[in-house]
Amino acid sequence: AKDAGRGVHRFYADAMHDQASERKAIEDALRDALANDELQLHYQPIVDVGSEHISGFEALIRWHRKSGEVVDPVKFIPIAEESNLIVPIGDWIIRTACASIARLGPGYRIAVNVSPRQFANEKLPSAIVSAVSAAGISPDQLELEITEGIFLDESPENLAMFQKLKRTGVRLALDDFGTGYSALGYLKKAPFDKIKIDQSFVLGAADPSSMNAAIISSIVGLARALGMETTAEGVETHDDLALIRGLGCSHVQGYIYGKPVSIEAALDMLRDNCGQ
Numbered sequence: 573a574k575d576a577g578r579g580v581h582r583f584y585a586d587a588m589h590d591q592a593s594e595r596k597a598i599e600d601a602l603r604d605a606l607a608n609d610e611l612q613l614h615y616q617p618i619v620d621v622g623s624e625h626i627s628g629f630e631a632l633i634r635w636h637r638k639s640g641e642v643v644d645p646v647k648f649i650p651i652a653e654e655s656n657l658i659v660p661i662g663d664w665i666i667r668t669a670c671a672s673i674a675r676l677g678p679g680y681r682i683a684v685n686v687s688p689r690q691f692a693n694e695k696l697p698s699a700i701v702s703a704v705s706a707a708g709i710s711p712d713q714l715e716l717e718i719t720e721g722i723f724l725d726e727s728p729e730n731l732a733m734f735q736k737l738k739r740t741g742v743r744l745a746l747d748d749f750g751t752g753y754s755a756l757g758y759l760k761k762a763p764f765d766k767i768k769i770d771q772s773f774v775l776g777a778a779d780p781s782s783m784n785a786a787i788i789s790s791i792v793g794l795a796r797a798l799g800m801e802t803t804a805e806g807v808e809t810h811d812d813l814a815l816i817r818g819l820g821c822s823h824v825q826g827y828i829y830g831k832p833v834s835i836e837a838a839l840d841m842l843r844d845n846c847g848q
């Protein structure tokens with residue numbers, strides 16, 4: 573029994589070692605990914621519920637490795653975050669998104685995801701200001717999506733960063749709303765323009781047995797009272813779309829309108845959209 577126990581222990585130790593070395597391998601490859609042009613932003617349309625026109629896009633990162641493999645952001649963003657590679661990658665994301673906004677033209681927005689380490693970096697506001705001015709766009713065409721996770725730390729530093737970002741003229745969206753330990757009090761202290769309702773509440777919301785419609789309805793009411801817009805994420809079906817529309821969300825994002833695509837395909841979508 574003692575031997576067997578040791579065997580199990582070694583099994584777990586090996587598995588942990590494999591995980592650590594895979595993580596290290598991804599980190600090393602990611603370090604070169606920027607220089608080797610392996611990162612791309614894809615753009616998913618965000619549709620205005622009232623007009624049914626595209627109001628903008630969310631930029632979502634993709635990593636095309638030389639091997640041909642496409643790595644999912646959920647697999648490498650956490651590693652970029654832990655290794656601090658998210659700072660140079662994040663700068664690249666912001667500059668690339670601003671250049672894409674210039675191609676979309678005035679009146680359209682692109683949202684980028686900002687991770688906690690990036691948010692904590694004191695150089696973020698100046699990086700944004702220089703990217704916006706280099707692209708020659710209006711700052712309110714850039715929206716920063718910040719996940720609820722940041723609110724776990726209700727520090728004065730975080731509040732100060734929100735104010736600094738707001739003063740650059742960009743828009744702020746609270747991402748994945750409802751999934752974290754959302755401090756409701758924080759919603760009125762931080763200058764958000766939009767709440768993004770997490771897809772876990774949206775997928776299958778039209779199913780009468782789920783409580784999701786009631787939850788979405790309260791989030792919309794809260795957002796309205798605070799003067800914020802709402803985007804329902806992950807809308808896939810016509811039933812869910814009809815429900816979301818009825819509940820008063822201002823914007824919709826999901827496969828029903830389109831998956832994330834290249835900037836060229838996004839520009840094509842806009843041309844079609846304007847012809848509607």
Ligand code: C2E
Binds near residue numbers: 649805827
């Ligand atoms: P997120 O910010 O919540 O992004 C939405 C995710 O939902 C995207 O996955 C998108 O492709 C997916 N999605 C959109 N509509 C639908 C739908 O109708 N049905 C379903 N089932 N899924 C839908 P993606 O691109 O794999 O990104 C996953 C997460 O990785 C993002 O979640 C975000 O947290 C992170 N991420 C992606 N790009 C970036 C980035 O540039 N920077 C940072 N920091 N994080 C990023």
Ligand code: CA
Binds near residue numbers: 630747
């Ligand atoms: Ca997002």
Ligand code: CA
Binds near residue numbers: 768
């Ligand atoms: Ca989200």
Ligand code: CA
Binds near residue numbers: 748
């Ligand atoms: Ca998410």
